[in-house]
Amino acid sequence: MPSDLVLLLLICLPFAGSLATAIIPTSARTLAGSIAGAVTFAVTALVVLVYGQMVAESVLHARVEWLPQLGLDLVIRLDGLAWLFAVMISGIGFLVVIYALYYMSPKDPVPRFFSFLLAFMGAMLGIVLSGNIIQLVVFWELTSIVSFLLIGYWHQNAAARDGARMALIVTGSGGLALFGGMLLLGHIVGPPSPRARSSPSSSGCRAP
Numbered sequence: 001m002p003s004d005l006v007l008l009l010l011i012c013l014p015f016a017g018s019l020a021t022a023i024i025p026t027s028a029r030t031l032a033g034s035i036a037g038a039v040t041f042a043v044t045a046l047v048v049l050v051y052g053q054m055v056a057e058s059v060l061h062a063r064v065e066w067l068p069q070l071g072l073d074l075v076i077r078l079d080g081l082a083w084l085f086a087v088m089i090s091g092i093g094f095l096v097v098i099y100a101l102y103y104m105s106p107k108d109p110v111p112r113f114f115s116f117l118l119a120f121m122g123a124m125l126g127i128v129l130s131g132n133i134i135q136l137v138v139f140w141e142l143t144s145i146v147s148f149l150l151i152g153y154w155h156q157n158a159a160a161r162d163g164a165r166m167a168l169i170v171t172g173s174g175g176l177a178l179f180g181g182m183l184l185l186g187h188i189v190g191p192p193s194p195r196a197r198s199s200p201s202s203s204g205c206r207a208p
Contacts, residue, residue: 004062006050007076010086010129013043014093014122022115032111033101036118040094043125047086054083061131075131085128093121113150120146133182140178144171 017039021032054060064074078086096117104110123146126139148171 003050003053003057003060003078004076006046007060007062007078007129008064009046010043010125011076011122013039013046014118014125018115018118018122021111021118024111026109026111029101029104029106029110032114033097036097036114037094037101039118040090040097040121043121044087044090044094047083047090050078051083054078054080063131072134073132074135076129077131078129082128086125089121089124089128093117116146116150120150133185137179137182140174141172144174147171 017035021035024031024035050060058079060078062076066072066074097114100110100113100117104113120143123139123142127136127143130136130139
């Protein structure tokens with residue numbers, strides 16, 4: 001399988017699984033667990049299988065045009081450190097799915113939990129695989145929103161609501177600080193030249 005397709009699947013599969021588990025009935029506990037387990041296992045397997053190619057090429061890239069007139073593309077970058085974090089995120093996500101199937105009460109809306117979990121996993125993978133600063137900020141803010149939903153999953157519990165609000169304040173404030181820092185760096189460095197935007201090798205250098 002081409003490496004660029006693998007990298008795109010690493011980002012897209014968790015969000016596709018999140019959408020799938022969000023639209024199924026809340027009583028479909030087994031189906032939701034099967035979807036979440038299959039997605040997390042597939043992502044973990046893809047990360048493991050791409051290791052040899054990553055070692056041979058040092059860095060793997062995938063690039064999709066987004067707003068080419070502004071020089072904005074979706075860039076996914078996988079090096080050794082990103083691979084390590086991707087294995088941790090996907091592997092732990094798979095273990096959490098297995099544990100949740102036995103831990104969650106039959107009365108809980110399990111599909112909603114798995115939808116939040118898969119979205120959080122996708123956002124985390126987006127952070128470690130981002131090939132440019134804009135993506136990094138977007139995925140960071142997405143983790144803030146999804147972590148708020150995850151922590152507040154048992155919204156009928158006052159402690160869960162308080163914890164969710166605190167998590168949103170902390171991560172949201174950190175995201176604003178990150179965004180401010182990125183704007184400052186962009187002002188110092190300046191916009192990339194047209195030649196740098198069109199160079200394939202330069203896309204790998206715009207890593208966070």
